[in-house]
Amino acid sequence: MGPVSDTDTVPAAPWWRDAVIYQVYPRSFADADGDGLGDLPGITARLTHLADLGVDAVWLSPVYPSPQKDAGYDVADYRGIEPVFGTLADFEALSARAHELGLRVVMDLVPNHTSADHAWFRQALAAAPGSPERARYVFRDGRGPDGELPPNSWRSVFGGSAWTRAAAPDGTPGQWYLHLFDSSQPDLDWSNPEVHAEFEDVLRFWLDRGVDGFRVDVAHGLVKAEGLPEWDHDQELLNGSAASGERPPMWDQEGVHEIYREWRRVLDSYDGERILVAEAWVTPPERLARYVRGDEMHQAFNFDYLRAPWRAGELKRVIDATLAAHEVVGAPATWVLSNHDVVRHASRLGYPAGGEPTSGVGPDDPQPDAELGLRRARAATVFMLALPGGAYVYQGEELGLPEVTTLPAEVRQDPAFARTGGEDRGRDGCRVPIPWEGDAPSYGFGPGSASWLPQPPEWARLSVAAQTGVAGSTLELYRGALALRREHALGHGELEWDAGLTGGDVLAFRTRGVLVVLNLSAEPVAPPAGARPLLVSGELVDGSVPTDTAAWFALD
Numbered sequence: 001m002g003p004v005s006d007t008d009t010v011p012a013a014p015w016w017r018d019a020v021i022y023q024v025y026p027r028s029f030a031d032a033d034g035d036g037l038g039d040l041p042g043i044t045a046r047l048t049h050l051a052d053l054g055v056d057a058v059w060l061s062p063v064y065p066s067p068q069k070d071a072g073y074d075v076a077d078y079r080g081i082e083p084v085f086g087t088l089a090d091f092e093a094l095s096a097r098a099h100e101l102g103l104r105v106v107m108d109l110v111p112n113h114t115s116a117d118h119a120w121f122r123q124a125l126a127a128a129p130g131s132p133e134r135a136r137y138v139f140r141d142g143r144g145p146d147g148e149l150p151p152n153s154w155r156s157v158f159g160g161s162a163w164t165r166a167a168a169p170d171g172t173p174g175q176w177y178l179h180l181f182d183s184s185q186p187d188l189d190w191s192n193p194e195v196h197a198e199f200e201d202v203l204r205f206w207l208d209r210g211v212d213g214f215r216v217d218v219a220h221g222l223v224k225a226e227g228l229p230e231w232d233h234d235q236e237l238l239n240g241s242a243a244s245g246e247r248p249p250m251w252d253q254e255g256v257h258e259i260y261r262e263w264r265r266v267l268d269s270y271d272g273e274r275i276l277v278a279e280a281w282v283t284p285p286e287r288l289a290r291y292v293r294g295d296e297m298h299q300a301f302n303f304d305y306l307r308a309p310w311r312a313g314e315l316k317r318v319i320d321a322t323l324a325a326h327e328v329v330g331a332p333a334t335w336v337l338s339n340h341d342v343v344r345h346a347s348r349l350g351y352p353a354g355g356e357p358t359s360g361v362g363p364d365d366p367q368p369d370a371e372l373g374l375r376r377a378r379a380a381t382v383f384m385l386a387l388p389g390g391a392y393v394y395q396g397e398e399l400g401l402p403e404v405t406t407l408p409a410e411v412r413q414d415p416a417f418a419r420t421g422g423e424d425r426g427r428d429g430c431r432v433p434i435p436w437e438g439d440a441p442s443y444g445f446g447p448g449s450a451s452w453l454p455q456p457p458e459w460a461r462l463s464v465a466a467q468t469g470v471a472g473s474t475l476e477l478y479r480g481a482l483a484l485r486r487e488h489a490l491g492h493g494e495l496e497w498d499a500g501l502t503g504g505d506v507l508a509f510r511t512r513g514v515l516v517v518l519n520l521s522a523e524p525v526a527p528p529a530g531a532r533p534l535l536v537s538g539e540l541v542d543g544s545v546p547t548d549t550a551a552w553f554a555l556d
Contacts, residue, residue, distance in 0.1 A: 013492065014273050014298075015056065015104070015273055016213070016273065016275045016298050016299060016332075016390060017332045017389070017390065017491070017492070018332065018388075018389065018390055018489070018490075018491025018492050019056040019057055019104075019390045019391075019491075020054070020055045020056050020057075020385070020390065020391045020392070020393060020482060020485070020491075021055065021056065021057045021058070021059050021106060021277075021390065021391075021392050021393070022050050022053070022055040022057070022058050022059065022392075022393045022394075022395065023058075023059045023061065023339060023340065023392060023393065023394045023395060024043055024058055024059065024060050024061065024395055025038075025061045025340045025394075025395055025431055026038050026039065026040070026043060026060055026061055026062075026063050026072070026085055027071060027072070027084075027085075027431075027433075027452060028395070028431050028432065028433040028434060028445075028452075028453070029042065029043050029046065029395055029433075029434065030042030030043055030045060030046045030436070030445060030446070031433070031442070031445050031446030031447075031450070031451075032045060032446070032447075033446075033447075034446045034447045034448040034450060035084070035446075035450060036442075036446065036450030036451050036452045037084050037085075037452050038085075038433065038445070039084065039085045039086050039090075040063065040081070040085050040086035040087075040090040040091055040093075040094050041086055041090055041093075041094075042446070043058075043060075043094055044090070044093055044094040044097050046436070047094070047097055047098055047101055047103065048101065049464060050101075050103060051101040051102065051103060052479070053393075053398060053478060053479055053482060054478075054479060054482030054483050054485075054486065055103070055393060055482065056102075056103070056104065057103055057104035057105065057106055057212065057213075058098060058103050058104070058105055058106065059106040059107075059108065059215050059277075059392075060105070060106070060107060060108060061073075061108050061340060062075060062108045062110060062217075063081055063082055063085045063086075063091065063108075064076070064077060064078055064079075064080060064081065064082055064110075065077040065080045065081070065082045065083070066082050066115055066117075067115055067116075067117050067184070068082070068084070069115070069182055069184040069185070069415060070181065070182055070184070070185060070415055071413070071414075071431070072108075073110055073181075073185070073217060074110075074113075074114070074115035074116070074117075074182070074184050074185050075110050075114055075115055075118065076114070076115040076117040076118050076119075077118070077119075078109075078199075078202040078205075079202065079205050091209075092209065095209065095210055095211065099210070104212035104213070105210070105211050105212050106211070106212055106213045106214065106215055106275070106277065107206055107211050107213070107214050107215070108214070108215050108217060109199075109202070109203075109214040109215065109216050109217065110217040110218075111188065111190075111199055111216065111217070111218075111222055112180065112181075112187060112188065112217065112218040112221045112222050113179065113180070113181060113185040113186055113187045113188060113218075114185070114186060114188060115184060115185065116183070116184045116185070116186060117184075120133070120136050120137075121137065121186050124136060124137050124139070124177075124186075125166055125167070125169075126169060127169070128169065129141070129174070129175050132194075134175075135189060135192050135194075136188060136189060136192055136194060136195055137177055137178075137186050137187065137188060137189055138177060138178035138186075138187050138188075138189050138224070138228075139166070139175045139176070139177050139178075140163075140175060140176055140177075140178070140228070141175055141176070142165065142175070142176050146173075147173070147174075147175075147176075148165075148173070150162075150163035150165075150176055151163060151176055151178075151228065152228050152229075152230055152231070153230050153231065153232040154178070154180075154228070154231055154250065155232075155233075155234060155235050156179060156180060156181060156182070156183075156235065156419065157180055157181050157235045157416075158181055158182050158415050158416040158419045158420070158424075159416060159419035159420035159423070159424060160419050160420075162178055162179055162180050162250075163176040163177070163178060163179070164176065164177060164179060164183040178224075178228075180218075180221060180235075180250060181415075182415040182419065184415075187224075188222070190222045190223050190255070190259065191223075191255075196259070196262065199263075200262065200263070200266055203263060203266050203267070204266065207266070207267070207270050207274060211274070212272065212273075212274055212275065213267075213274050213275030213276060213277065213298070214275075214276055214277070215277040215279060216260075216276060216277065216278055216279060216297070217279050218279060219256065219260075219278035219279050219280045219291065219297070219300075220251050220252045220256060220278070220280040220281060220282050220291075221250060221251055221256075222255075222256050222259060223253040223254070223255035223256050223259070224249060224250050224253065225249030225250070225253055228249065229249050231248050231249050231250070233248065251281075251282070252280070252282050252287060256291075257290065257291070257293075257296060260276065260278075260291065260296040260297050261295050261296055263276060264276065264295055264296055264297070275297075275298040275299065276296075276297040276298055276299075277297065277298065277299045277300070277301070277334075278291040278292070278297045278299070278300040278301065279301055280300055280301070281303050282300075283304060284304075284321065284325075285304060285318075285321045285322050285324075285325035285326075286325045286328075288300050288302075288304075288325065289325040289326050289328060289329045289331065290329070292326065292329055292331035293329045293331070294329065294330060294331075298331070299331075299332070299334045299390055300334065301334060301336055301339075301392070302318075302322055302333060302334050302335055302336055303336075304318045304321070304322065305318050305319070305322065305335055305336065305337075305384075306336050306337055306338075306339075306342065306345075307356075307358075309353045309354045309356060310349055310353040310356070310376060310380075310520065311353050311354070311505075311520065312504065312505045312506060312507050312518070312520045312521075315507060315518075316497075316502070316507055319387065319495070323388070323495065326389070332388070332389035332390055332491075333387070333388065333389035333390075334389055334390040334391065334392065335384045335387050335389065335390070335391045335392070336391065336392040336394075337377070337380055337381065337384060337394075337397070338394040338397050338430070339392070339394050339430075340394065340427065340430060340431055341427055341430075342427075342430065343356070343357050343359070343360065343361060343403045343429065343430060344377075344394075344396075344397065344401060344402055344403045344429075344430045345373075345377045345380060345381075345397065346370075346373050346374050346377040346397065346400050346401060346402045346403070347361070347368040347370070347373050347402040347403035347405065348368070348373070348403070349368075349372070349373045349376035349377050349380060350368030350369040350370060350371075350372050350373025350374075350376070350402075351366070351368050351369075351373075359416075359424050359425060359426070359427075360403075360414070360417075360424065360425030360426045360427055360428065360429050360430075361403055361405040361425055361429060362405065362407070362422075362425045363405060363406045363407070363408070365405065365425070367405055368402070368403070368405070370402055372548070373402065374400050374402070374474070375537075375538060375548045375549070376548045377397070377400065378400070378474060378477060378537040378538065378550075379518060379519075379537040379538070379548055379549050379550040380550070381397070381477075381478070381481065381537070382477070382481055382535060382536075382537040382550040382551070382552070383507070383516060383518040383550040385481045385482065385485050385490070386485065386490050386493075386509075386511060386514065386516040386552060387490075387495065388490070388491060388492070388493045388494060388495055388511065389491060390491065391491075393478070394430075395434055396434040397478075398474065398475055398478040398479075399434065399435070399462045399463070399464065399467060399474055399475055400462060400474035400475075401432075401434065401459070401462060403429040403430055404428075404429045404430075404432045404453070404455075404456055405429055406456065407428055407429060407432075407453065407454070409422055411428075411453060411454060412425075412426055412428045413426075413428055413452075413453070414426030414427045414428050428453055431453065432451075432453045432454070432455055432456075433445040433451050433452065433453065433455060435455060435459040435460065435462055435463035435464070436463055436464050436465065437463055437464070437465040438459075438460030438461060438462075438463040438465060438466045439460070442455065443455055443459055443460060443463055444463065444464075444465070462474075477535075477537065480535055481535055484534055484535055484552065488512050488513070488514055489512060490511055490512060490514065492512070493511030493512040493514075494511060495509045495510075495511055496509060496510045496511070497509050498510055498515065500528075501517060501525060501527075504521055505519070505520040505521035505522075506518070506519055506520065506521055506525050507520075508525075510555070513554065513555055514534065514552050514553065514554060514555065515527060515528070515531055515552070515553040515554075515555055516550070516551075516552055516553075517545045517550065517551050517553070518549075518550045519545045519546065519547055519548070519549055519550070520547070520548065521547065522547055523547075524541050524542070524544035524545060524546050524547075525544055525545045526543065526544040526545075527543070527544070527545070527551075527553050528553075528555075530555075530556050531553035531554065531555055531556075532553060532554040532556060533551060533552070533553055533554075534551075534552040534553060534554050535551065535552040536549065536550075536551040536552075537549050537550045537551065
């Protein structure tokens, strides 16, 4: 069988079933006005980079009005643009330019909580217990004779209690409000019909302005178990499961699914295949797949895959379980290796397999092997981009950017760092502004030297300009992989493990006339006779795939 090319017909399918979506973290992508924070005009000016890269869509982390206590995930107004990022006209210009370039635009929606600066929450604080204003949030009386203890033992993902006591309108200590994240992010009460109506209107506001979909933050957290039962376990980042696997009362409750059915009906009333994407840290895969049933969301991030250790058996187990669970509901799988909440995979994979850090890395922590991490990251990406379904790319990973592990405490801004007294290093290390030109101030991030987080000097050689057109660079590897992925329609393929090669520390599968090999073993792996190399994450050795390398071969 010859390799499949773009001349072979692929059954018509919705764009999102095999889309590669690029995440832009707005404050760190490109700064047009020189204030050290990225903005919408900066993103618009750099959109050709994404078109040249070969992705299908851009997902913007939140750009709504916000006090920025959690980098925009504390929304004060869902129908506007934060002035540090620009204006609604700037957003419309970005969207228009993206569509000109063939890129779709996905917004980030934050429905679990608002900012404490949101008009609703200000009204709630000014109102009495039991009022309609307070009913939009989770207010409860405290325990103890004077209500001085929190209503229950729930803990915040960012450290400390998940409850903060509010002052009564007369200034005396009053009720407590729930915040699964920072105290500046009060949780909404999704048992309230007014909350449902508000967010349906927010969806329409942006859909009317041409957005192609929404990535839904903390999609598994909106509904809390009735009665708010006790749960005294520590919370990991967006993952509160007990060691026993018991599902916690604040995550993955049945009621979330009806919310997404409501939203799906809204999106389906618009032309153009608008999508919903779940950020749902849910296991096992069978429960995650419930978010992408035919009348709910379109995609869900695959965090089991992101967190899988660098072991062939673990990767295969997650892939098989993911594909099986998604097949049951008729949804495509999605694959992801990095995002704004986790250690960049160019550094994460620089640790021994099974010892990858689960949160940020500080200067006094064990440091990754940078060379090993980049070699494995390139292999992981080449392997991932051949898997059937959709995929996500986090800004800067196409440059091979590592986690910035040397940020001093005084520059860190993640609330998780502050609320835990530095015990949790936070997520700033994966959010450092990306380099565009190595010989420019702030490496071309902005017109001057300002950068909201300091950029390390070694990033000059990793800039877009330094890698463009350079054979073997990580940027050109991504461009080549995305072009070949589209040419061979690999996202529409079906995975068939190659029994002759797969085993031990080697993974190999066939899809649409392409053989994909990932070698985690100590010895080179030879492809079958006649297999022609299409793409290699590193270099072949005498025609074989060496350790920590992935390759695609055409099967003639």
